[in-house]
Structures are given as structure tokens and as C-alpha cells.
Amino acid sequence: MTELRLWLRHEARTTERRTPIVPDDARRLVGHGVELTVEESPQRVFPIEEYEAAGCRVAPAGSWVTAPRDAVVLGLKELPDDPAELTHRHIFFGHAYKGQPGAADLLGRFAAGGGALFDLEYLVDDTGRRLAAFGFWAGYLGAALAVLRHRGRLRAPLTPTTKEDLDETLKPAAADAGFTGLVIGALGRSGRGARTAFAAAGVDPTCWDLAETRDLDRPALLRHDVMVNAVLATTPVPPFLRERDLDTPDRRLRTLCDVTCDVGSPLNVLPVYDDTTDWDEPVRRLRDEPPLDLIAIDNLPSLLPLESSADFSAALLPHLLDFGVSGAWGRCLDRFRDASRAHGLVKGESHDH
Numbered sequence: 530m531t532e533l534r535l536w537l538r539h540e541a542r543t544t545e546r547r548t549p550i551v552p553d554d555a556r557r558l559v560g561h562g563v564e565l566t567v568e569e570s571p572q573r574v575f576p577i578e579e580y581e582a583a584g585c586r587v588a589p590a591g592s593w594v595t596a597p598r599d600a601v602v603l604g605l606k607e608l609p610d611d612p613a614e615l616t617h618r619h620i621f622f623g624h625a626y627k628g629q630p631g632a633a634d635l636l637g638r639f640a641a642g643g644g645a646l647f648d649l650e651y652l653v654d655d656t657g658r659r660l661a662a663f664g665f666w667a668g669y670l671g672a673a674l675a676v677l678r679h680r681g682r683l684r685a686p687l688t689p690t691t692k693e694d695l696d697e698t699l700k701p702a703a704a705d706a707g708f709t710g711l712v713i714g715a716l717g718r719s720g721r722g723a724r725t726a727f728a729a730a731g732v733d734p735t736c737w738d739l740a741e742t743r744d745l746d747r748p749a750l751l752r753h754d755v756m757v758n759a760v761l762a763t764t765p766v767p768p769f770l771r772e773r774d775l776d777t778p779d780r781r782l783r784t785l786c787d788v789t790c791d792v793g794s795p796l797n798v799l800p801v802y803d804d805t806t807d808w809d810e811p812v813r814r815l816r817d818e819p820p821l822d823l824i825a826i827d828n829l830p831s832l833l834p835l836e837s838s839a840d841f842s843a844a845l846l847p848h849l850l851d852f853g854v855s856g857a858w859g860r861c862l863d864r865f866r867d868a869s870r871a872h873g874l875v876k877g878e879s880h881d882h
Contacts, residue, residue: 533563533852536600536617537580539570539590541609544808546574546689546834547663549605549620549649550849551842556583561850566600568592574689574834593617601852605649606828608635614642623648626868627794633872639865640874647861652848659718660857661844664759666830666837668722671788672712672757673699674824676730678812679755679784680705687808689832701731708754709781710734713742713769719759719788745769751777755784762796769798775816783820790827808832 535558537550550558550565552575558565567580568590581587593602594612604621615638623646625632639646652660673695677683682698710727714720715736727734735753742760745767750756751774758769774780790805791797805825806813815821830837854862 533849534597534600535563535565535849536588536593536596536602537565537567537585538593538602538604539568540572540604540606542606542828543572544831545606545828546572546831547605547828547838547841548573548575548834549603549661549838549841549845551575551838552579552583554842554846555580555585557846558849559584563849566596574838601647603849612642613638615639615644616642618645618647620647620649622650624650626651626864627791627796629791630793632868636865636869636872636874640869645862646865647858648864649845651861651864652857653860654857660848661841662718663830663837663841664718665722665725666833666840667788668712668717668719668724668757668759669726670695670722670829670832671719671759671786671824671826672710672723672726673730674811674826674829675755675757675784675786676710676726676732678822678824679708683811685809685811687811687826687832689834692833692836695833696729699726699730708732709752711737711750711753711756712759713737713750713756714759714761717759719761723757723759723788742766742769747774748777751780751782754781755786756782757786757788758799759788760798761789761791762798765796766798768800770801772801775801775821780819780821784822784824785815786824788829790825792825 555565566586566588567577568588569577570590577587596602596617598616600617602617602619606622623635625635649661654660674683676699710732712720712723712734715724716738724734724736787799792803792805802815802823802825805827806823807826811824811826813823815823848857852858
């Protein structure tokens with residue numbers, strides 16, 4: 530049995546349909562003695578009644594700010610701008626450790642309130658492998674949207690769907706011309722997802738991973754019609770595409786999907802754009818002649834909220850049952866402290882219990 534007090538918050542982003550804990554796994558947490566409070570959320574793919582039936586307490590959206598201080602607040606995407614001081618321990622994807630825009634402000638809020646961030650991107654085993662990730666679904670959706678755009682069948686605004694329906698949409702029609710696809714980072718989770726979507730679309734893509742990117746053949750890259758980047762760099766590497774590459778006269782590349790969306794980071798391998806796209810406007814034209822379209826949506830798995838939430842929740846569940854300040858969670862806390870030191874901030878020590 531555990532004494533964990535967990536608080537599942539409503540997501541501030543209106544297009545965020547996912548949840549890190551699905552009702553079936555909420556029931557398992559409650560059964561193991563976790564006190565689980567779930568905030569009401571009109572956009573979460575699972576209705577609040579399913580969490581109530583699982584034995585969870587229910588609270589209004591945004592009420593985590595007044596939750597008991599020992600509660601661990603669980604979410605996925607960014608926090609709202611208020612409060613200025615974060616007093617709780619938070620679990621979510623913070624995107625604050627690689628120099629991203631807003632990183633110092635977020636870490637400063639934790640320093641001001643004495644809270645701590647357990648960033649899900651850094652919940653890893655002792656070899657550095659992520660323990661819970663949405664990567665497969667991000668890659669699948671990134672490639673799917675790129676295929677649909679290239680074939681002229683992508684409709685905006687985007688709306689959540691199911692894999693079954695999306696696979697049906699991806700099937701090649703008789704009028705569809707063949708094209709070449711490239712997946713970079715093909716052996717990782719996101720790369721496997723991208724390859725799955727290409728297969729559903731009847732495309733056998735070129736697959737590159739570490740061996741092919743150590744000495745990148747940019748002319749070969751530019752000879753593909755559609756490219757999906759599924760690489761999240763953790764150390765500096767030469768960029769895969771540069772501004773001057775986009776102006777190469779014989780460029781065949783017409784559709785580029787950046788699954789990683791590491792925009793603003795010095796480790797960004799695609800520094801050819803400065804802002805993400807979104808559900809309302811999923812495509813941005815980078816070049817007019819010859820055309821080059823960009824898709825860079827940073828919450829792709831939310832377009833398949835049921836499937837992606839179920840997979841993520843199943844992976845996260847055993848680690849929530851083992852929540853603490855050692856092991857994988859201890860490594861999370863160490864990364865938070867290291868990042869806080871790097872920004873000259875006083876780290877919150879009060880939650881080491």
C-alpha cells in the first residue's frame with residue numbers, strides 16, 4: 530500500500546484531449562491505497578463519471594492550486610501562467626531543461642514556491658531509456674498527416690479520431706501518385722510509429738537512424754518527397770536541414786513533418802522554422818517555389834486520445850505506485866535541481882519525503 534496523494538489536473542490547453550491516467554488505471558491506483566483526486570475537464574477524452582466510478586475524488590478544474598501541499602499534481606502539458614509561485618510537486622512534460630523559451634520563468638516559479646518538477650521526459654531507467662512516452666503515436670500521426678497533406682487530403686481544422694478511421698483514410702486511392710518517404714530516427718518509438726503510418730498508406734519509406742545521420746547525406750535527404758523527423762537530440766549534432774538547403778534548385782522535398790518540435794532549443798536538428806503549427810492551421814508554407822510545407826504540431830498524440838492515453842497510462846502506472854525520491858523519480862529530481870542551478874535559482878528542498 531502507498532500513502533501517495535495524487536491530483537490529476539485539467540489541461541489548460543484546449544486541444545489537449547489526453548490523460549496520463551485512464552479510468553481503469555485510476556481504479557488500480559485507488560485499490561493500492563492512492564488518494565486520487567481528478568479535476569473535472571470538458572475536453573478530457575474520458576468523462577469524469579468514469580473516474581468517480583473508479584473511486585476517485587472529484588474537484589473543479591484548476592483547483593490544484595489550493596490542493597494540500599503534499600499532493601503530487603499530475604498532468605501532461607504546460608501549466609497556466611498563474612500562480613506565480615508553485616508550491617507543489619508536479620509531474621508533467623516541462624520542456625525546460627534545454628534552453629527552450631520560457632524555461633527560466635517556469636523554473637523560477639518552482640524556486641519561488643518551493644515546489645519541484647518531475648519532468649516526464651526525464652523519467653528514465655538507469656540506461657537513460659524513457660519509461661513512459663507517447664512517441665509511437667506522435668510518429669504515427671506525424672507521418673499520417675504528412676501523407677495526407679502530400680496527397681491533398683488533409684483537412685483543417687484537425688479533429689480527434691481513432692486509429693481505425695485514420696488507417697482507412699490513409700489507404701491509397703487509385704488517383705494517388707507514388708512518392709518517396711524518409712523517416713529519420715526510424716528505430717526509435719516515434720520512428721516505428723511513422724513507419725506504421727507509411728505502411729498503412731502503402732509507402733515503403735527510406736529509414737535512417739544513427740548510422741545514417743553521423744555523416745548526413747543532405748542531397749539524398751532532399752531527393753525524398755516527404756520527410757518525417759523523429760529524432761530528439763540530447764547532445765549537439767549538425768542540423769539535418771539548414772535554410773540554404775531549402776533553396777537547393779533540385780530539391781524534391783515537398784512535405785516536412787517535425788514530430789519532435791524542438792523549436793527554440795539549441796539542440797534543434799531542424800532550425801528552419803521558428804514556431805510550431807497547430808490544429809487550426811496544421812501546415813505552414815516554408816517555400817513557394819518549389820513548394821515546401823511544414824507540419825510541426827507539439828501534441829500530435831492528442832489527435833488519437835484514447836489509444837495514446839491508454840498506452841501511456843499503462844506504462845506510467847507501475848512507476849506511480851513506486852513514487853518516491855529514489856530510482857527513476859530520483860533521477861527526475863536530480864535533473865530538476867541541475868537545471869535550477871544552471872539558471873542560478875534556489876531549488877526547493879522541502880519536499881524530500
